[in-house]
C-alpha cells in the first residue's frame with residue numbers, strides 16, 4: 063500500500079483519541095459551565111434549567127459524547143456555549159493571525175537555527191562554536207513570555223523601532239522572534255551536531271579529494287545529509303509552535319486561536335475547546351505528513367524504501 | 372625516467388590528549404612518470420597517513436613537522452604541495468593527483484546521483500559546458516565498464532554493488548587524467564572475484580588511456596604487489612625499511628621485517644609444511660571410521676525484513692540443501708565469497724541459528740530439533756570462534772572472569788581447580804598469566820583472538836567452528852595464530868570446521884575443503900585435489916582470481932558481473948549467470964543441482980560434471 067495512504071489512515075483514530083481525551087477531562091474538572099455563562103449573576107433554577115436544556119447539557123454524558131461524534135462526521139462541530147455561534151465560524155475568524163504568527167515563527171526559527179548550526183558546526187570547538195551554542199542554549203532555556211516582554215521593552219518601548227500593537231507585517235516581527243527563538247535553539251544545536259557528524263564521513267573526504275571548495279562541500283555535500291535530524295525535530299516541535307503561539311498572543315495581546323483557546327478553557331466552553339484541540343491536532347498531523355514527505359526528498363534511500371513497500 | 376613526485380624527509384605526527392605521536396618518521400621516496408609504485412606494510416604502519424599527507428587531507432589533529440613534497444604538475448611546474456594554501460591545493464586535488472579510497476560503501480555521497488558526483492569533479496577543473504561534462508561522464512562510466520551508463524548515471528550509490536561503486540570511484544579519479552592516482556587499498560573490502568575484475572580494469576586503463584599516469588597503490592596484499600607493481604616500498608612503524616624493484620625485493624628481501632612478511636604468507640608456510648609433513652604423517656591422523664558430524668539436506672532461509680506494516684513472503688536463501696560429513700580429527704574448510712552462506716552454515720550447525728529444514732547428527736545424535744535447553748549440554752562439546760574477537764568479548768569483564776564463567780556454569784570444576792586449569796590454557800594459547808587480570812581493550816587484535824580461542828577451549832570441546840578467525844589480523848599475526856591453532860588441534864584432539872574467504876589460509880590449514888556459492892556447496896574435495904585439479908567452473912575461477920606471490924601468473928579466468936541476490940537466485944546451476952563457460956544445458960537453467968562423487972572423497976555438482 064502507498065506510504066501516504068497508510069499515514070492518512072492513522073489520522074482519524076488519532077483525532078478521535080485527542081477529542082475523547084479533551085471531552086473526558088473537561089467533564090471531570092469541577093465547575094458548571096452554566097455558572098460561568100451567567101457570570102456569577104444569581105438566577106432562578108428555572109433559568110438555569112433552560113440554559114442547560116439549550117446547551118444540551120441535560121442529556122446524559124454518554125449521549126453528549128456520541129451525538130458530538132455523529133454531528134462531527136457531518137462537519138458540524140457544535141456551537142459555543144458562550145457566544146452561541148458555530149465553533150467553526152469562530153475558529154475561521156481567529157485563524158489568520160495565528161497562521162501568520164506561526165509561519166513567521168517557523169521562518170525565523172529555521173533560518174536562525176540552521177544559520178547558527180552551520181556557523182558552529184563547520185568549525186567545531188572554536189570560539190564561534192561556543193558563542194553560537196550559548197545563544198542556542200539561551201533560546202531554549204529562557205521562557206517565551208519573558209523573551210517576549212524583553213523584546214517589547216527593548217525594541218518597542220525603549221528604542222521605539224517597531225510598533226508593539228497594530229496590524230500588518232511590522233507588528234509581526236517581535237512576536238515571530240518570540241515564537242521562533244525556542245525553535246531556533248533546538249534547530250541550531252541539532253544542525254550543528256548532525257553537521258559535525260556528516261563532515262567526518264568518508265564521502266566528505268572523497269569530495270575534498272576532488273578539490274572542491276569548502277563552501278560547496280558544506281552546501282552541496284553536507285547540508286542535505288545533515289538535515290534529517292533537524293527536520294525530524296521540526297515535526298516534533300510543531301506542537302511547541304502552537305503552544306508558543308498561545309503564550310505569545312497573550313503577551314503581545316494579539317488576537318488568534320491562542321487567545322480563543324485560553325478564553326474557551328477559562329469559560330469551560332466545552333465545544334469550543336474540543337473543536338480547537340481537534341483542529342490543532344489535525345494541523346499538527348498534517349504538518350508532520352509534510353515532514354515525512356520531505357524526508358523522501360532529502361534522502362533517496364528513504365524514497366526507495368517507500369516505493370518498494 | 373621523469374620523476375613526477377618527490378617526497379623528502381617527511382615527518383607527520385598526531386596530537387592527542389596524551390601528547391604527540393609520530394606516524395611518519397622522515398620518509399623519502401619518489402614516483403616516476405607512468406609507474407605503479409606499491410606501498411605495503413601492516414596496519415598502522417603509516418600507509419594511509421602518507422597518502423593523506425600528499426593529498427593534504429590529514430585529519431585536524433595531525434600536522435606535518437617537516438619535509439617537502441614536490442610535484443611536477445600538468446603544466447610542468449614544480450610545486451611544493453606542503454607550502455600550498457587550501458585553495459591552491461584544491462586546484463591540484465582531483466586534477467593532478469586523485470585518490471581512490473578503501474571503503475566503497477561509504478565513500479560516495481548517498482544523496483547525490485553517481486552521475487552528478489562525476490560531473491562535479493569534471494566541472495571543478497575543466498572549463499567546459501555542463502552538457503559536455505555530462506557526455507564525458509557517460510564516457511567515463513563506459514570506460515570503467517559499467518553497463519548501461521546513461522541509466523546508471525541517474526542512480527544513487529546505494530543502488531550499486533560494492534564493485535560498481537569502486538568503479539565509480541575509479542572514474543572520478545580518472546576524470547581529469549591526473550599525473551598520479553593514489554589508490555588506498557581499493558579492493559581490500561571486496562571479494563576476490565570482484566577484486567580480480569577491478570585489478571584487471573585498472574591495468575587495462577593504465578595501459579591505454581592513462582598510460583602516463585602513475586599509480587601509488589597501497590595494499591597489504593603481497594600477491595597484488597607481485598601482479599601489479601613495478602616498484603615497491605615497504606613501511607614499518609612509520610619508516611621506509613625497504614625499497615626496490617618488485618622482483619628484487621621478493622626474491623631477495625634485505626630487511627628482516629620484509630623477509631618475515633614474505634615468509635609468513637600462508638603460501639610459503641604451506642611449502643614448509645609440505646616438507647615437514649612427510650615425516651610426521653602419523654601425527655595428523657584423521658579417523659576414517661568415526662564420523663563426528665553429519666549433515667543431511669540442511670536449509671536455512673531468512674524471511675526478508677520489510678517495514679512496519681509490510682509483509683513479505685520472500686526469503687533470503689542463505690543455505691540450500693547442504694549435506695556433508697566431518698570425520699574425527701579432520702579440519703573441513705568452508706570457502707566462498709561474502710554472502711555465500713558460510714557463516715550461516717557454521718552457525719546453523721552448532722545451532723546458534725535454528726535451521727529451516729534438514730538433519731544434523733553430532734556423534735550420531737540427531738540434534739536438529741533440540742531446544743536451546745537441550746543444546747546446553749551439547750554445547751560443551753561444540754564451540755565457536757568468531758572473526759571479531761573484540762565484539763565477542765565482554766568489555767567489562769577481565770579475562771579470568773570471561774574464561775571461568777562457562778566452567779562454573781557447566782559445573783565442571785571447583786573454582787580454584789578451574790583457575791589453575793585456565794592458567795594452563797592461557798599458557799597454551801601463548802599469553803602470559805598476567806593477562807588474566809586485564810580487560811579486552813588492553814590487548815592487540817592478535818592477542819584478543821588468542822583469548823577468543825582460549826574461551827572456545829575451556830570446556831574441552833571435541834568440535835569447533837572457527838568463523839574467519841584470522842581475517843581481521845595482519846599477515847604476520849595471522850601466521851602466528853594459524854600456527855597456534857594447528858598446535859592446539861593436536862593437543863586438544865580437535866575436529867574443526869574452518870571458515871575463510873582466503874584460499875591460501877584454507878590451503879594451509881584444512882584437510883578437506885567445501886566451496887560454497889549462493890548457499891550451495893558446489894564442490895568438496897581433499898585440499899590437494901581441490902587446489903590441483905578443481906572440477907567445478909566456479910572453483911576454477913575462484914582459484915585463478917587469487918593474486919599469487921609465487922609462481923607464474925596463469926591466464927586469469929575472469930568472472931563477469933556481481934553475485935546475484937540470494938532472494939532470487941538463478942534457477943538450475945546458481946552460478947550459470949556468471950559462469951565463464953556454461954554448457955548448453957546449463958544456460959536454460961533447468962538442471963537440478965546436487966553433488967556426485969567423481970573420485971573417492973571428491974564431490975562435484977552434477978551439472979558441472981556433465982558439461983565439463
Ligand SMILES: Nc1ncnc2c1ncn2[C@@H]1O[C@H](COP(=O)(O)OP(=O)(O)OP(=O)(O)O)[C@@H](O)[C@H]1O
Pocket residue numbers: 385387392394412413414415416417418419420421430432591
Ligand atoms: N586520526 C588519528 N589520530 C591519531 N592517530 C592516528 C590517526 N590516524 C592514524 N593514526 C596513527 O598513525 C599511524 C599510521 O596510521 P595509518 O592509518 O597510516 O596506517 P596504515 O598503514 O594505513 O594502516 P591500515 O593498513 O590499517 O590502513 C598509526 O599508529 C595510527 O594509530
Ligand code: SF4
Pocket residue numbers: 907908909944945946947950951952953954957958978979980982983
Ligand atoms: S553447471 Fe554449467 S553453468 Fe554451472 S558452473 Fe558448471 S558449467 Fe557453469
Ligand SMILES: [Mg+2]
Pocket residue numbers: 418419420555
Ligand atoms: Mg590505511
